[in-house]
Amino acid sequence: MAKTTKLILSTGYTSLSVAHLQSPAQQLTSPRNIVSDGPSIVRRSCSPRAKNNPELISSLRSSFHSAQQEYAASLLRDTPSATPNGSSSSLPAAITSSNRPPTSAWTSEQDNVLYIPRIDPPTGLSEPPQHYNLTAKIFFLPNTPVQSRMSYAREALSLVLQELFPAQSVDLLVVSFPGLSFTADCEWEADRLNALQGNDAEELATWPAVEELHRSGLARELGVAEFGSEKLARFLEKVTVRPKVNQVNLRNCCNVPPPLAKLAKEQGIELLVHGDATEVVTRETLEEVLGDAGVIGEKEEVWPLWVVKYTAVVRDRGVIENKGYFVGAELVRRE
Numbered sequence: 249m250a251k252t253t254k255l256i257l258s259t260g261y262t263s264l265s266v267a268h269l270q271s272p273a274q275q276l277t278s279p280r281n282i283v284s285d286g287p288s289i290v291r292r293s294c295s296p297r298a299k300n301n302p303e304l305i306s307s308l309r310s311s312f313h314s315a316q317q318e319y320a321a322s323l324l325r326d327t328p329s330a331t332p333n334g335s336s337s338s339l340p341a342a343i344t345s346s347n348r349p350p351t352s353a354w355t356s357e358q359d360n361v362l363y364i365p366r367i368d369p370p371t372g373l374s375e376p377p378q379h380y381n382l383t384a385k386i387f388f389l390p391n392t393p394v395q396s397r398m399s400y401a402r403e404a405l406s407l408v409l410q411e412l413f414p415a416q417s418v419d420l421l422v423v424s425f426p427g428l429s430f431t432a433d434c435e436w437e438a439d440r441l442n443a444l445q446g447n448d449a450e451e452l453a454t455w456p457a458v459e460e461l462h463r464s465g466l467a468r469e470l471g472v473a474e475f476g477s478e479k480l481a482r483f484l485e486k487v488t489v490r491p492k493v494n495q496v497n498l499r500n501c502c503n504v505p506p507p508l509a510k511l512a513k514e515q516g517i518e519l520l521v522h523g524d525a526t527e528v529v530t531r532e533t534l535e536e537v538l539g540d541a542g543v544i545g546e547k548e549e550v551w552p553l554w555v556v557k558y559t560a561v562v563r564d565r566g567v568i569e570n571k572g573y574f575v576g577a578e579l580v581r582r583e
Contacts, residue, residue, distance in 0.1 A: 250580050254361045255550065257534075257575040259307035260411060261315040261365040301528045304555065304573050305537060312541040315354040315365030348542035355543070362579065364543060372413035373560060374569065380560045382415055384408045385422040385473070385495075387528045387555040394450050396553075398457035400576060404556035405466055407574045412560055421467035422495055423458055425451050426527060428474035430496055430505070439505035442476030452486050459489040471495060473522070477507035484515060495522045528555045534577060549580045 356366035373380060386404050388397055401423075409415055427446045432438035461467045471493030475483060484490055494517050496504060504519060512519050529552050538544045553576045560570040 250582055253357075253579040253581075255575075255577040255579050256361060256363050256367075256407065257308055257573075257577065258363070258365065258367060258407075259304070259311045259572045259574075260367070260370070261311040261318070300530055300533045301525045304528055304557075304575075305533060307573060308537050308575070309540070311365060312354075312537075312543075316349045316541075319349045319353045351543055364538070364541075367410075370411045370413055372411075373415060375562070377412075377415040379563055380412075380415070380569070381420075381563055382412060382418040383420045383422070383559050383561075384418045384467070385424060385524070385557045387424040387524075387557075388426060388454065389529075389552050389554060390426040390527060392553050394453050397454045398460070400554040401457055401461060403576060404554055404574060405461060408556055408558045409466070411558065411572065412570065417466050417468055418558070420469045420471055420493060421458065421461060422471035422473055422493060423454070424473040424495075424524070425454070428479075430474065430476070430498060435503045435505040436507075439476040439478070439507055442474070443478035446479065448479070448482060451483065455483075455487050455489075459487070462489050469493065471520075473497075473524070477505060477511045480508065480511060480515075480517075490515070491517060493518045493520055495520045495524075497522055497524065499523060524557070528557075529575065534575070544579065547582045549582070551578045551580065553577055 354365050356363045384405060386401055388400070392400070405418070405421065408418065412418075425446055428442065429445065430438040430442060432441055458467075458470055462470055469492040470489060472480075472483070472491045473495040474497060475494050480494060494508075494512060496508070496519060498504065498521055504521075509519065511517075531549070531551055534552050535544065535550045538550055544550060555576075556574050558570070558572060558574075559568055561568050
């Protein structure tokens, strides 16, 4: 017998903890929720790291650690026996180095959804929304049901807009489907192989849900990722709302394939280069991160369902003010 719980993981707690230590003036000038970008935090192991986004993994670890530290600091403030220098000897036993803080202290559960860490009221944007370029990119992960992608997309975008309050929409919503890449010895071969990747039927079945987000005003423009010339041509023939952007990762391919560049120019689609992994996080890695944080045990499994990445860039300065991730997953407890 198994019991399931929905999980929402976020990278936003790192900046929140820092904000508590800053003066009001510093909080107004410091970027919020800028995710960790160094892969050094990610430990090397036999798990398939190449399929994981180092920025996401290191930022989740940092977010969990910051939330636990904030809990420890709050106990320290409320503990009469605390020493003036705040040394570890003054901490209650529950938060010493040999014991993790209880999960319930730095997470929250509502309606069978466990938020890791808990989501406190967001700081929001420091300027009116029209002063920003707001982008969200949702990654639909392998083995997730197509019929659930509408609810995944709405849930992901809702979390992003809460974080970017008072914004009511994003300027660009990019969709990344599983199984697509540009990997080959040359750009021509990469474009040819790309035509055989992914699943056209599932991608076309998903797109109406994305179009609905556009029609409802939640996303002003739509985009796709890793579509080569043949896949993009087939896609454009079948969809109602055409993507305005196609993101391509050229890490393993030196140039934009000429057929793709030609098609994009003819169709008025902007090509943007990016560095995201197609499969942003694997089950094994997510279980490792949550296990290290003391959230799951040996009889529990975690299945990632979707990931959304968001950025808020100040238009006139080109500065990233807010950047982060949310991850939707399912926790399965085996009885």
